[in-house]
Amino acid sequence: MEKIDILLATYNGEKYIEAQIYSILAQTLTNWQLIIHDDGSTDGTIEKIREIQKLDNRILIVEDNIICGGAANNFLYLLKSATSDYVIFCDQDDVWFESKLQVLYDSIQSEPEAAAVYCNAYGYNGTHITSNQVSLFERDSLSNSLFLNSGVQGCSLLFNRALIDMLLDFPSFIVMHDHYITMAAISFGKLKYIDLSLMLYRQHDQNVTGNIAVSFSDRIRSFFNRANPIIDRKHYEANKSFYNKFKDKFTLQQQEIFRAYLQFPELSFVQKVSTLLKYNFRMGNNRWILVLKLLFKKTI
Template identity: 30%
Template sequence: MTEAGDNGLRISVVMATYNGAAHIREQLDSLAAQTCLPAELVVTDDGSTDGTLDIVADFARTAPFPVHIHRNAQRLGYKGNFMHAVSLSSGDLISFCDQDDFWKPDNLARVRQAFVNDPDVMMVFHNAHLVNEQRAPISPFYATPPIPAVSRPLTLQPWCFSYGFMQTFRAELKPASALWARMGDHYNPGKEMGHDLFFFLVASGVGTIVYLDDELTEYRLHGGNTVGSGKRTRPTFVDRWRYRLEDRADTYRYLARMTVQDSNMFADLAQMAEWPEPLRARARVAAEAWRKLEPLYTRRADVCSGALPRRIAAFVQLVRDGGYSERSFWTFGSRAMQKDFVLGVLLAPLVRRFGRESSRTDRACHRGQGSDTPMTPTAVVPQAVAA
């Protein structure tokens, strides 16, 4: 085994725990079996009432790396708990770790190498394999790669993200945590932004993100997952067409508000004294890119609602502004233009009538790579978002 401190990159594994006694020992043992050992394991517990902390303390006595155990004074929730664990870490790289998964022995070695090869890489995430409670295999998490292997700043779709249990990021991003508490979630109005979405958002704006299409983690489905379900279903023909026809005006208006939020976040990061100038400069560019998204989503909401003259005017303005071009991460694309012309301009009353039959909860509940609609977390194979 090699130390994670080789070549100057020390890895902190951060684990947020809560009543995880059933499976946590297997996960801890998989960390101890890594071919590239972490420099430390930081465990923040959110008030477990089972034997979770006893198991962690027993593991710490013989672990081949330091284990730091912290008991939260009050419940933080799983997002806040992970953010707290990040704040307590000291490594050069920070790797999120769920309490009920199982890491393949070369997980950290493979991830770490991607950072060593390119200092511009701010985040690495990888594929996983879904398993049941007894770790019997079910299927790959990603049937096909969700993004290119290497994505430079501001080249990914704006609503793209990866799950925390797959993520490792550079500690240079830690100062951004000071802004997390004010960030609303892209997919769940009224909720705080996920810890994983937050760091993915920051990393995608100021650095390179690398995706490894290797199943380096077993994602355990046991019925008590915070995110994910073992039930895999295919949408019916009617479901697919209802999704295509439903009225998304409210969704687009919400996304417009999120673009303002994200632009303001990057603008504040550009003023952050703890960041080196190269990162601040990229944050300024990201703030401007997200600012340009707001009128596009506002106009697209107008295409889906209101009187015919208003829909036509919004559509024409989107075309003039290049909102349907294929050139950049903030535009919708030609398929979206065709859809908006037919369903927004010509058939909007019919679409609104049909869309009322759909659950409002389902409007933005499709995970995929489309730029027009966000992707809500699901542990099943992602579905492509219709343009």
């Protein structure tokens, strides 16, 4: 079978890095290499990695003293080091179930074209595991993705070489690595969802890539929080940059959907409702959520 490159971007992860790497070593699928790049940690992260590296020659450390200045840039920097047929991102503080790589690989290995696959997860605070899944939205089109203000959780995504080769010429602005991969898979290939929780997604105050609302009550509070606009400014700019970079590769229908999204903040209330319905813009396959948000939130 083809090899999988696991890309691990680290920064001051001394407290959690061992649990994550040991969960990778325990994977039932064994044909992988773990490529690690540290972003200037000031704790004992690298020392812990070097100790574990002695146990397995599949663990590689990119030591070039380059500071990327954030998780997104670090992951994208690592992407250029990937040489295998499949790639998966890896956060420094999660715990993977032993079947994670095998399940994801089995789902994507027969895909002949650009593709990515992702799974779900359980929230984890170091002591308790949530009884509910993280509840990632299934995304099947641009209409069901542009308004989500996020990409698929990066550490859940496994993607193939055909998609990777499309990604290495980056747009001028990328808000997060997983958002970029998600948009590319939806636009130019296939994005598959496996409704299984195959990892523990750790939640704590020092999360480098951010926490998520796991419980139903958290999601309700987030929904009605007027401080959170319908469209996040940074994701809007990232989507705009993505469109400008790749618009010649889009179908005419995709171009029309993107233009409708980019024009959305300037429309009147009635025009916004009309646009949502015309282009079937949705969140979690529900278009009425966006219509309801128009009543409570600012647009951007």
